[in-house]
Amino acid sequence: MKEAAHLFRLAGLFLAGFIFFLVLRNAFVPAGFGKYGHFRPGALDDIRAKPITFAGRTTCEMCHEDQLKVLKTGKHIIVSCEACHGPQSVHADDPGKTKPVLPDTSKLCAQCHEANSAKPKKFPQVVTKDHSGGEPCKSCHTPHSPKLS
C-alpha cells in the first residue's frame, strides 16, 4: 500500500477540491432557489415591481366622464384612451402636475386609417392625400366621435 501512497494523496487532493466546491455552492447559490422551479424566486418580485407606464383605460374613465360620454356615441369607444394619447400613468398619479400634450391629428389618424390592402376590408380607411387634400383630420372629424353626421 505504501507503493500507492501517491495515489491516495491525489485522491485526497480531489476530495479537498470537491469539498471546496460544496462550500462555494452553499455560499453563492441565491436564497430560495428552486422554491417554484429551477430559478431564483426573487426574480418574480423584481419583475412585478417594474414601474407602470400606461395607466389603463379604467383609470382614465374615473375622471374623464365627459369624454367617455362622447366616445360612447361613436366607433372609437373600443379604442383605449392611451392608444392615441400615449402613456399617462404620470398624469394619472398626479393629474394637476402634468398636463398631457394632445396628439397631432395630422399624423396620428393616418397611423390607423391610411388605406392599405393588407388591412381588413371592412375597416374604415382612406388615402389621406386624396381624402382631405392636406387638411388635418380634425377640421371635419371630432376624434372622440369621428363619424360625420
Next chain:
Amino acid sequence: MELNRRDMVRDTAKLLFLTPAAAWFLDKLNGSEAPPPEPKYEMAQHYWGMTIDVEKCIGCGNCVRGCAKENNVPAHFFRTWVEHYEIDGFPEERPEVTSPDGGFDGFPQSKHEGWKSFFIPKLCNHCEHSPCVQVCPVGATFETPDGLVLVDKTYCLGCRYCVQACPYGCRYIDPEKEVVDKCTLCYHRISQGLTTACCEVCPTHCRTLVDLKNPKDPVHEFLRTNSVQVLKPHMATGSKVYYRALDQSVR
C-alpha cells in the same frame, strides 16, 4: 307643536347617530371611501395566455410602440412585432414578408394590389413546454406557476443558447445589459389587474390577454367557437398565444 326637551334630545341623538351612518352608507354607494388593501396576487389562481384575431389587425404598430414605452425596449429590438404577409395565391410557395423595424412606424403601402395580404402580430408565446427554458444552463429563464416564461436578468450569463432554441425568434440580447430579454406579458401590470401594454393600446381589440384558469374568461368560448391555431404547431412547444384566422403560410 312645541318641541319639548325630551324630543330635542331624542331628535339630536337620532341625528348624531344616523348622520355618520348615512354618510358611511352614501360613501360606500359612491365609492369614495379609503381604498381597500390590494388583494395579494396569487400565482396559483392564474394561467395567462393571449388571443390574436388576425382579421382585426390593421398594422398600426401601436402594440410595438406601446410595448417599447412600457418596457423600455431598446431601439431595433423587439418584444413584440408585426409582420406583413403578401401571397399571390397558388402556388403559395413563397410569401413576401416584410417587417420594417418590426412595424414600429407602421407599414408602407402593400406592394402588390390584388394579392392576399394581412398583418401578423407576434410575441413570445409563453410556451408550456418551452424549448428556451429547457436549454438554459443556469435557470435564468424559467416557467412560472402562472404560465409565463420570464428572464432573471441578474442571473443570466448571456450565453444565448435560449435565443438559438426559441423557434419563434422572440428573444434578443439587451445591448446594454448583455443579458437576454423578451416579452414578460407585462407581468408587472397583469399581476395588478391591468392588461398588457400591447392589448391596452391595440385599437381594434385584435390582441386580448386571457386567463385560462378563470372559468369566466371569454377565452373558453373563443376557443370553442373559433378556428384557432398556434405558430409552428409541429414543434409541440405548448404555445399559449392562439391566433384566429391564421393563414397556413404564416411561419
Next chain:
Amino acid sequence: MYPNEVELQWSILIVLYPFITGLVAGAFILASLERVFRVEEVKPTYRLALLTALAFMLVAPLPLQLHLGHPERSLEMFLTPHRSSAMAMFGFVYLWYLMIVLVIEIWLDFRKDIVLLSQSSTGLLRLVYKAMTLGSDNISPRSLAIDDRTGYIITVIGIPSAFMLHGYVGFIFGSVKANPWWSTPLMPIVFLFSAMVSGIALVMLMYIFSMKMKKQTLDMRCVDTIARYLFYTFTIDFSLEMLDLIHRIYEADESFKSLDFMVHTKLFVSQIVVQIILGTCIPLALLASAQVFKIPAATRKFMYITSGVLTLIGIFAMRWNVVIGGQLFSKSFLGYTTYKMEFATREGLLTAIVLTVLPFIILWVLIKLLPPWSDNHQPSALGGQHG
C-alpha cells in the same frame, strides 16, 4: 427574417470552441490507440498527443468566457446547473475529462520524470516540480507498475469520456429543434468523427514538425500508421456527412429549399470549396493513394503534411458551416442575413487568431516542463515507458 434574428448570436468564437475541443478528443484517442489497443507504431507520439490534448483543453473555455455577456457569472453553471440543459451538463463532462482523464493520466505517465526533475532542478522550477509530485518521491518499480495499471484503467475510462466530450458538443447543436440545420441525431456522431480526424491530423503534423525541430529522422512507420488511422477515420466521417446530405436532399422537408439556397450562395466558398473539395476530397485522395500506391518516403511525407493541413482547415470550415451557417437563414425559411465579423473586438477575428495560437504557446511551455521524449531514441531515465 424575424426582426430579432438579423444579428447573429454565436460568433467565430463559438466556431473555434468545438474546433478546439475536437482537437482534444482526437489527440486523446490517438494516444489511447497505443495505450489500450497496443498499436506499437504510434508509441513515439503518445506523450506528445497527451500534452497537445492538455494544451488545447486549457484554452477551450476561453472562447466561451469571452463570448458570454457576463463571464463573472459562469460559476452558476456549476452551482445551479439546469439538468435539462446540454450546456450545463457539458460543464461537468468537461471538468471530468480535464481532471480525471487528462490531468491524472498525464501525471501518472510523467510521474517518474517529475520526481527526477524535482530532484535535479533548481530555483523556482524545483518548487514547481516538487508541488507536482504531491510530496511523494516514490519511483520504485512497484509504484511505477501501479501507475501503469492505473493509467491503463484511466485510459479505458478516457475513451468513452472523450467520445462524450465531443459528442456532447454535437448534442448541444443537434438537440435544438428550432434550427433544422442543426437538429439531427447524426450531429453528435458527425462532430465526434470530425473531431477525431482533426485531432489525429494535428498530432501527425506536430510530430513531423517536432522531429524537424529536433533535427531527428522521422519514424516513417509511425507516421504511416497515423496516416492510415487518419484515412480510416476520415472515410467514416465523410460517409456520415454524405449520409446527412443525401438524407436531406431526398426527404426535402420544409427547410430544404431555404438551406439548399443558402449552401449554394452564402456558404458556397466555405462549404463546397473549402470544406468538401479542399478539406475532404483532396486529403482523402492523397491519403488513399499513399495506401494504395508505392510512394517514396519523402513524397509520402509531403503528402501527409499537405493532407494534414488541408484536413485541419476543412474541419474548421465544417465547424464554421455548422455554427455560422445555422444562423444565416431565418427560422421562417423566408430570408437570410449576413455575419459581420469584426476584427479587434472581444468576439472578433483577432481574438480568434490569438486563441488559436495560444494553445501552441502553452504546448511549448508544457513540452519544456514535461519533455515527451528522451534526447535520443533510446529509452532513458527521462524517457518513461511510453516514448
